[in-house]
Amino acid sequence: MTVRPLLWPVCLFLFSACERADTVRHYDAPRPAEDAPAVAAKSAPAAGDPHAGMMADFKAPDLTDTAPAGWVREATPPRVENLLRAYHVPVENSSGKALLLAFPPGTGSLETFSDYLTLTVGLTQLSKEEAAKRITTATLGGKSFELITLAGGDAANPRTAMGACLNTPGAVYFTLLSLAGPEQPAVREQFQHWLASFQPGVVSPGATTVSTPTPAAPSVAPSAPSAPAVATGPVPPPSGLKGWKVPEGWAAGPEKSMRAATLLLPGVDDKSFSVIVSVFPGDLGGALPNANRWLKELGLPPVASEAEAVALAKPLGLNGLEGSRYALDGTPRSSRILWVKHQGKSWFFKMIGEAAAVKREEARFEELARSLSF
């Protein structure tokens, strides 16, 4: 009896040392409807990506569209986050697939998504200059799209990808049409007809703070059907901020996950133009990754070192608050960023939009900055 209790740990050790799970398994499973698209790469973001958690809770306003005749809506590949639609595109002697994805406002432009397109057609990555040369803009159905067409593969297996990006205040819509074959004018025409049919929905009323309406409500592309519902009247400061004074003509935008607040500014045409307020613990890896993210949003080349990133910044100069500010000018967009470090958190106030509009609102952005009270 005295030895018997000692058998326990021995048995437990032997048991745990055994291979408990089969390391090679064989089974039959349903075939996927089609090979998952290459954009699935985005569903495994690198650890530490500040955008990694944004997608799961992102509530994009839905978009109505009319698929060209013959297109068949497909089962959504489950690994692709933020996929709204997937269509099988019938093509003679080949096959095609069209995807429509929605991302949070400010995610980027078509250049941001160009890696997906190059991956799809098996091309090497495009440099920013190459991407900028290939991207064109077009107005389809009254909306301004960025467009790109890439051809890749090899002589035996040519591949084509067409991409488009539509920036609206409620979401960035990215579309991809991939063809296992050379470019076909008929398919290009179908793709553009499809884009022209896009009708971005409005942000749901439940997601919009509506306070006392005033006649002086700002106009954010009032004639565009894609304009979101905009809250008007005094804008309360986000949680954690004691007070601020939102300049006249600015209004509260729709609430978004991972954002403390969004302010909508009168913009140019129907381009989104906003001040985005976000709060994160720590410093999100320091100046380098943050500066490069902001530079990338504007299509500007990245900086190589922390020292260069810090050199881009200017002192915050706001009533003893710790932090820095950035003024970044790209073509056609610019941004002004306040990075306030307060009680172990980073507060970002980012105004981003058309360069002319940003310049026009710069004084009022400064007015907002000077009114911040923590």
Added chain:
Amino acid sequence: MSRLLKFFSSIRLTVVLLGLSVLLVFLATLSQMDMGVRGAQVKFFMSFFALWQYPLGLPYGASLHWIHIPQLGGWSLGGLLMINLICAHFRYFKLSARSFGIGLIHGGVVLLLIGQFITDLFQVDSSMQIELGKSSNFVSRFHDFELAVSEPKNATTESVTAISTSRLKPGSSLQVGALPFTIKTTWFEPNTKLVTDRGPNDPTSTVTQGIWTRMKVGITAADVDNSMEGANAPAVIVELADAQKSLGTWLVRAGIDRESITVGDRTFFLEMRNERQYLPYSIELKNLKHDVYEGTDTPKAFESDVVLSDPRTQLTRRFLVEMNEPLRHGGLTFYQYQMNRASNYTVFQVVENPGVWLPYLACFMVSIGLVWVFGFSLNRFRERQA
């Protein structure tokens, strides 16, 4: 009485073990700074021994990182506490009506320890993602990956050979009966990141087939993310060879489209993905609801309206899965986990734990034992009063 039994039934041993348990919890909590909750859990609690190292995240971490403290792991401490309790019981307690309550209490505590051990060994956490209007019949492990080699059998079915990443050791070679080629692993990393420029020693330089031969991006090892929500992207470079020759070298990374391979007149697909478990039943998502508290992003209600179809029992039944109201079926529990209205899909956290009822049984035994013991004391008190 033998010295061994005296030692193992000693109250001093109990105190020492409880003290070590407190120390283990403290040190493991500190280590979470470096290795995340899941990493600390595996290293310190689901092990027999662990070597604690001063975390880099603590003050003076870089200069004190050399400090190591060997520790008994959770399984050792739990096992020794259990032995201590059993031995003490045999040494000090005699079977009688009065000591029956003490026996029940001790039995309950032992059952609690066994239950935790079974949970550590057998609990499996997975996820199931279902698109609105569609159904799913498999779950994917959160943190475990597999190299899946699939061969279409007909228009709707494919034959899958799934190889756990534990078998993908660099230099190892694997001959699986169903496959007409051997799989030789030349490089494997449990987490990777892409780099824009390939250096001369980039692992992709050895790749001769597939999409990585046409891309400019390179790949490099990244720190494994052991946080509960951590998303790792393992990658492997494998050389496939039939009886005569090498078929080429492929790089397969999680999250990237699967590669197509032609061997003779057969086509195979190669993919790194979260380990899958197919279920003998399916769940269809009929509707979903995602409400937040007014003016905030704080979730108020996640609800998934699903239909479960189990052909084994001819069961077809509608369930509403919401926060704290999971669906239990076939030994699995489906908790509402995530939801994405943009893409109209829901994600369940799926938990399989064969020891799930043991803590309830243990608590019931301890409760009865306490009532029994205090009942005896109360009775004795009343007798003295009389």
